[in-house]
Each structure stands twice: as C-alpha cells, then as structure tokens.
Amino acid sequence: MAGHSKWANIQHRKGRQDEKRGRIWTRIIREIMVAARQGGGDLDANPRLRLAVEKAKAANMPADNIKRNIDKATGNLEGVVYEEIRYEGYGIGGAAIIVDTMTDNRVRTVAEVRHAFNKHGGNMGTEGSVAFQFKHQGQLIFAPGTNEDQVMEIALEAGAEDVITDEEGAIEVLTAPGDFEAVKNALQAAGLTPEMAEVTMRAENTIALEGDDAERMQKLLDVLEDLDDVQNVYHNAEL
Numbered sequence: 001m002a003g004h005s006k007w008a009n010i011q012h013r014k015g016r017q018d019e020k021r022g023r024i025w026t027r028i029i030r031e032i033m034v035a036a037r038q039g040g041g042d043l044d045a046n047p048r049l050r051l052a053v054e055k056a057k058a059a060n061m062p063a064d065n066i067k068r069n070i071d072k073a074t075g076n077l078e079g080v081v082y083e084e085i086r087y088e089g090y091g092i093g094g095a096a097i098i099v100d101t102m103t104d105n106r107v108r109t110v111a112e113v114r115h116a117f118n119k120h121g122g123n124m125g126t127e128g129s130v131a132f133q134f135k136h137q138g139q140l141i142f143a144p145g146t147n148e149d150q151v152m153e154i155a156l157e158a159g160a161e162d163v164i165t166d167e168e169g170a171i172e173v174l175t176a177p178g179d180f181e182a183v184k185n186a187l188q189a190a191g192l193t194p195e196m197a198e199v200t201m202r203a204e205n206t207i208a209l210e211g212d213d214a215e216r217m218q219k220l221l222d223v224l225e226d227l228d229d230v231q232n233v234y235h236n237a238e239l
Contacts, residue, residue, distance in 0.1 A: 027231050028056045029069050030082055030102040036073035080104050087113050088131055089124040092217040095207045095237040096130035103229040112227050120220040134201040138180025140194040144169030158186035203236030214239040
C-alpha cells in the first residue's frame with residue numbers, strides 16, 4: 001500500500017543519532033543489561049538480548065565489553081540494577097511523545113523528564129494518555145530505489161504484516177515484534193539491507209509541524225533524548 005513521505009524524517013533522525021554517537025554505547029549497555037537480567041545471558045534463547053548485542057557490534061563495541069555487561073546483569077559480576085520506566089506526554093501542537101528510560105533512580109529520572117517537558121513547551125501526561133496512538137512493531141526502512149516487488153515478496157513470505165511505499169519511493173516493512181528478526185534475516189539473506197531496522201513504537205497517525213512549531217518540537221525532543229536515563233523517544237510529529 002502507498003503511504004505519505006517519511007524519508008526526509010528518517011534521514012533527519014539518522015543524522016541526529018549520528019551526532020549523538022558518543023552516547024550510543026551507554027544506551028546499548030543498559031539495554032544489554034536489562035535484556036540479560038530479564039531473559040538470561042544465552043543469546044540463542046533471548047531475542048531481545050540478541051538484538052541488543054547486534055546493535056553493540058554495529059556500534060563497534062568490543063566483545064569484552066559486551067560479555068562483561070551480560071555477566072553483570074546475570075549475577076556473575078557485581079553491577080548496577082536498572083529498571084525500565086515509560087513516561088508519556090504532549091509536545092508542541094499536541095503532538096504525542098513517549099519517553100522510555102532505564103534508571104537506577106526513578107525519583108531523579110521523573111524530575112528530569114518533567115522539567116524537560118515543562119521548560120520546552122510540552123507537558124507530561126498520565127500513564128496511557130498517548131500510548132494508544134502508537135503500536136509496538138518491528139520496522140525496516142529501505143531507501144528509495146530498492147526493488148519494491150522483491151522486498152514485498154520476501155517480507156510477506158517471512159511473516160511481515162505490511163509493506164508501505166511512500167511518495168519518495170522509500171519502503172517501510174512492518175512486522176509483529178516477535179517476527180522482526182525472521183523478516184530482517186530473510187531480507188538480508190536476499191541482499192536487501194535496510195537503512196534502519198528496529199523494534200519501535202510506531203505512531204498510527206502523524207501531526208505535521210512547520211516553522212517555529214517544528215523548531216520548538218525538535219528542541220524538546222533533543223533535550224529529552226540528551227537526558228542520561230533516556231533510552232528512546234517516540235513521537236508522532238512530522239517535522
């Protein structure tokens with residue numbers, strides 16, 4: 001099915017992530033530790049840990065660092081215990097925002113998140129206030145020019161839920177979270193490498209923001225993403 005343009009937003013987001021590459025390791029380490037603590041240190045039996053280790057390798061994290069943090073999480077080494085907490089709120093123009101954190105001090109984290117919302121034109125909501133506007137999904141994005149028929153055939157056969165092509169020709173493959181790995185592996189085995197591949201909270205509908213509103217929203221998102229305890233920020237704004 002056809003969809004509106006997301007390619008510019010995706011490229012913008014990738015650029016922002018590249019600018020913050022220095023903080024990527026910290027977030028990946030926390031993800032590894034939480035995944036290992038919840039599901040054990042066996043990569044074969046723990047899909048969430050497998051994905052976290054893949055991210056670590058893609059970010060050029062040494063194998064010793066990966067193993068040490070798995071050992072900390074599974075009790076073989078002493079380490080910090082992190083808990084996952086999700087916050088929800090509204091940004092500029094009523095745009096919905098979800099902030100996923102991992103923290104060893106929830107009092108500090110909620111204060112920092114609330115301060116960021118309040119200072120930059122947003123406001124925190126209660127649990128469930130915006131989450132219904134998002135769906136937990138696997139998402140793979142292919143650049144314009146990728147063979148759409150090939151992507152669609154392989155993705156759907158491997159268990160994808162939908163394949164969407166936007167007006168610029170970028171292809172978005174959507175999966176259930178549990179099917180993400182199988183679909184990604186099938187596409188990569190066929191030589192189809194996505195620009196972005198992740199299990200995410202995908203907005204069901206988007207809000208277009210332009211000019212000053214877009215700049216203010218980007219500032220709010222940047223401040224939230226720069227908080228030490230924040231792992232991911234999801235939103236439904238098209239900037």
